[in-house]
Amino acid sequence: MGIELDMAGKVVMVVGATSGIGRASAEMFAEAGADLVLAARNGGGLSELSFELERRHQATVVAQAADATRAGDMSRVVETAVLRFGHVDTLLYAAGAGALKPFAETSAEEFERLLAVNVAGAFNACKAVLPVMERRRRGHVIALPGILGRAPMAQAAAYCASKFALTGLLKSLALEHKRAGVRFTLLHFGGVNTPFWDSIKMRVQRERMLPVEAAARAVLFAAAQEGEAVLNEIVMQPESHQL
Numbered sequence: 298m299g300i301e302l303d304m305a306g307k308v309v310m311v312v313g314a315t316s317g318i319g320r321a322s323a324e325m326f327a328e329a330g331a332d333l334v335l336a337a338r339n340g341g342g343l344s345e346l347s348f349e350l351e352r353r354h355q356a357t358v359v360a361q362a363a364d365a366t367r368a369g370d371m372s373r374v375v376e377t378a379v380l381r382f383g384h385v386d387t388l389l390y391a392a393g394a395g396a397l398k399p400f401a402e403t404s405a406e407e408f409e410r411l412l413a414v415n416v417a418g419a420f421n422a423c424k425a426v427l428p429v430m431e432r433r434r435r436g437h438v439i440a441l442p443g444i445l446g447r448a449p450m451a452q453a454a455a456y457c458a459s460k461f462a463l464t465g466l467l468k469s470l471a472l473e474h475k476r477a478g479v480r481f482t483l484l485h486f487g488g489v490n491t492p493f494w495d496s497i498k499m500r501v502q503r504e505r506m507l508p509v510e511a512a513a514r515a516v517l518f519a520a521a522q523e524g525e526a527v528l529n530e531i532v533m534q535p536e537s538h539q540l
């Protein structure tokens with residue numbers, strides 16, 4: 298994997314663990330020795346991933362099917378984590394939905410879905426996990442606003458709106474929690490070659506995107522910072538799209 302980071306004894310909760318960046322990160326966290334709490338809607342996918350991580354990395358994994366847009370589901374995942382491990386060190390909010398298309402073709406329902414998964418889901422996950430972190434005065438929230446949570450793009454109005462909202466949520470929470478022991482990292486990745494793009498019609502060159510392993514390495518690197526250090530924001534672009 299290129300870098301050796303030790304996450305032994307750390308409890309990492311991944312929401313959106315069944316695919317793409319969340320899944321690749323869960324694999325690297327397991328390899329680095331972390332205990333894992335995995336959540337996504339697809340229970341079968343979660344069971345298959347848990348089995349893999351236990352078999353390949355002897356990881357301790359609890360998995361729970363959950364929809365991030367439901368506040369109760371996020372609370373139950375955090376309750377399960379606390380029952381099993383006593384606390385949560387790191388939340389990776391990797392659930393997300395995409396729609397990149399002309400504004401005229403974007404329906405109100407699609408916009409609502411983007412806001413629900415990309416923003417309200419992150420709100421629900423933070424609402425559930427932050428009290429646990431605040432009590433311990435220790436914790437770390439990592440999320441993926443992406444480059445479109447920082448810069449606008451044509452044919453991405455609804456998606457950018459949801460991702461800028463996520464950026465606003467996280468940056469405000471970071472200010473509210475400084476000196477409370479809870480750290481926040483916003484990862485602004487350009488295109489990452491994941492199943493996210495399977496349903497997107499916009500013409501893109503997937504082979505020139507960031508490999509998912511590069512994204513997961515950045516997640517792990519952010520999570521493994523020690524002491525006072527916080528990687529608040531990381532911008533990572535494919536070589537062909539440098540800023």
Ligand SMILES: NC(=O)c1ccc[n+]([C@@H]2O[C@H](COP(=O)([O-])OP(=O)(O)OC[C@H]3O[C@@H](n4cnc5c(N)ncnc54)[C@H](OP(=O)(O)O)[C@@H]3O)[C@@H](O)[C@H]2O)c1
Nearest residue numbers: 313315316317318337338339365392393443488489491493
């Ligand atoms: N790929 C990129 O180019 C890129 C670049 C920058 C940022 N990002 C962001 O990174 C995040 C992950 O993207 P990805 O590329 O890894 O996408 P992906 O491969 O489509 O994976 C999305 C994950 O989110 C889960 N999910 C979706 N809706 C959910 C819900 N309501 N509740 C719980 N889990 C839910 C999915 O699992 P289930 O279907 O099992 O629920 C899946 O595990 C997204 O927020 C995306 O916007 C992606």
